[in-house]
Amino acid sequence: MTSSRPSARRSAVYLLDQIIGEGRLMSEIANERTFKGLNASERATAQRLATETLRGLDRADRLLNRQLRKPPALHVMNTLRLGTVELCTGGDAHGVVSELVGLVSRNPRYGKQKGLVNAVLRKMAGDAGKPWKDLRIPRMPGWLRDPLVQGYGNGVINAIEKVHFAGARLDLTAKSDAQAVAKATGGTLLPSGSIRLDDAGQVSALPGFEAGDWWVQDAAAALPAQILNPQKGEKILDPCAAPGGKTMQLAAAGADVTALDVSERRLERVQENLARTGLTATLIAGDALEHEGAYDAILLDAPCSATGTIRRHPDLPYAKDGSEFGELIGLQSAMLDHALTLLKPGGRLVYCTCSLLPDEGECQIEELLERTPNLKVDQDALALAGIDPAWITEEGGLRLRPDYWADHGGMDGFYIACIHT
Numbered sequence: 001m002t003s004s005r006p007s008a009r010r011s012a013v014y015l016l017d018q019i020i021g022e023g024r025l026m027s028e029i030a031n032e033r034t035f036k037g038l039n040a041s042e043r044a045t046a047q048r049l050a051t052e053t054l055r056g057l058d059r060a061d062r063l064l065n066r067q068l069r070k071p072p073a074l075h076v077m078n079t080l081r082l083g084t085v086e087l088c089t090g091g092d093a094h095g096v097v098s099e100l101v102g103l104v105s106r107n108p109r110y111g112k113q114k115g116l117v118n119a120v121l122r123k124m125a126g127d128a129g130k131p132w133k134d135l136r137i138p139r140m141p142g143w144l145r146d147p148l149v150q151g152y153g154n155g156v157i158n159a160i161e162k163v164h165f166a167g168a169r170l171d172l173t174a175k176s177d178a179q180a181v182a183k184a185t186g187g188t189l190l191p192s193g194s195i196r197l198d199d200a201g202q203v204s205a206l207p208g209f210e211a212g213d214w215w216v217q218d219a220a221a222a223l224p225a226q227i228l229n230p231q232k233g234e235k236i237l238d239p240c241a242a243p244g245g246k247t248m249q250l251a252a253a254g255a256d257v258t259a260l261d262v263s264e265r266r267l268e269r270v271q272e273n274l275a276r277t278g279l280t281a282t283l284i285a286g287d288a289l290e291h292e293g294a295y296d297a298i299l300l301d302a303p304c305s306a307t308g309t310i311r312r313h314p315d316l317p318y319a320k321d322g323s324e325f326g327e328l329i330g331l332q333s334a335m336l337d338h339a340l341t342l343l344k345p346g347g348r349l350v351y352c353t354c355s356l357l358p359d360e361g362e363c364q365i366e367e368l369l370e371r372t373p374n375l376k377v378d379q380d381a382l383a384l385a386g387i388d389p390a391w392i393t394e395e396g397g398l399r400l401r402p403d404y405w406a407d408h409g410g411m412d413g414f415y416i417a418c419i420h421t
């Protein structure tokens with residue numbers, strides 16, 4: 001970045017450069033020094049602009065390719081992408097073009113490209129941007145789309161991409177009284193008991209935040225703990241706990257929860273969340289593969305590709321390329337095998353991942369059943385309000401997709417299975 005004080009737009013381009021060029025996630029960058037110079041509202045604007053650009057990137061590139069003889073340097077391309085998305089979605093033409101041209105002209109490396117940026121963005125503000133609405137719904141990059149089309153078919157992936165483009169509303173899980181939280185926040189009660197807000201604004205300003213009456217958690221992410229059906233006094237292990245959404249559900253049910261996470265920094269978030277909601281759990285920083293103990297039940301929310309969360313995190317398909325996923329899949333099966341050794345006789349384990357990839361869901365359970373034939377998959381545990389029996393898979397797990405509950409605005413992609421020893 002150049003030396004003058006960063007603006008929201010300049011920081012949004014920086015975010016795009018880091019995500020697309022350096023493979024970093026937005027959440028990793030947003031706390032950097034670069035962003036400390038912005039006030040809270042400018043920071044939120046920068047993140048919103050980058051998020052909207054990533055959601056519309058496929059469309060922006062289609063329009064830009066019609067104007068560019070050859071692709072410019074990534075930084076210039078990202079500037080054009082940001083400008084194109086803003087201009088095609090109602091941004092103020094004069095403000096957008098003059099600020100972005102100014103930013104490029106002051107950049108010592110790319111200053112010479114200011115004429116190009118000016119010419120292309122002026123065209124986008126005119127007729128070149130008009131086809132925006134008629135272009136196809138933006139697609140995921142091929143490295144992710146191709147295997148997903150293989151697994152689900154083109155029609156399903158098109159429907160999922162429609163939900164990704166629309167983005168996600170904010171869901172809350174109530175500590176005890178979901179109806180009261182829905183009333184206080186003006187939210188809608190979803191079939192599974194989560195509360196969905198249409199226009200949330202600042203989370204910490206919502207009624208009941210200070211009192212710890214609820215926490216933010218996608219409706220699909222709230223289902224694994226419901227499926228585990230924690231009972232008062234049961235000894236339950238949450239071996240991949242941070243930031244603690246599921247730990248709080250287990251603790252709110254009165255279970256005696258041990259919450260483990262390998263990341264001390266992320267475990268601090270669990271501590272903060274428990275303190276705000278007035279709930280308790282025993283926190284341990286450590287590796288789930290080395291943990292010892294004997295538990296009535298385990299909720300294994302394993303680290304995964306997070307490809308089920310793209311409607312909230314459109315940076316993911318551009319920051320990642322799938323090269324880390326093989327290692328994650330190996331870790332998931334090792335965690336499953338080890339966790340099962342920690343169950344008391346007759347105990348139960350819920351395995352889940354916020355992933356769309358069958359390799360991290362259905363295949364994990366199929367392979368587990370081949371390795372350990374005495375285990376049983378409990379399909380009855382999936383009989384909950386809001387769950388369509390058609391979502392139950394051949395091996396007895398639950399496949400949740402972003403295009404489900406379309407009338408309510410979709411849900412995160414998840415895979416969940418309940419296993420009995």
Ligand SMILES: C[S@@+](CC[C@H](N)C(=O)[O-])C[C@H]1O[C@@H](n2cnc3c(N)ncnc32)[C@H](O)[C@@H]1O
Pocket residue numbers: 239240241242243244245246247260261262263266286287288289301302303304
């Ligand atoms: C999907 S997130 C968990 C989300 C959490 N259950 C919730 O509901 O808020 C996966 C977590 O696994 C943790 N993790 C990764 N490898 C681990 C390991 N070997 N042992 C314990 N935790 C691990 C990560 O630090 C991350 O916090």
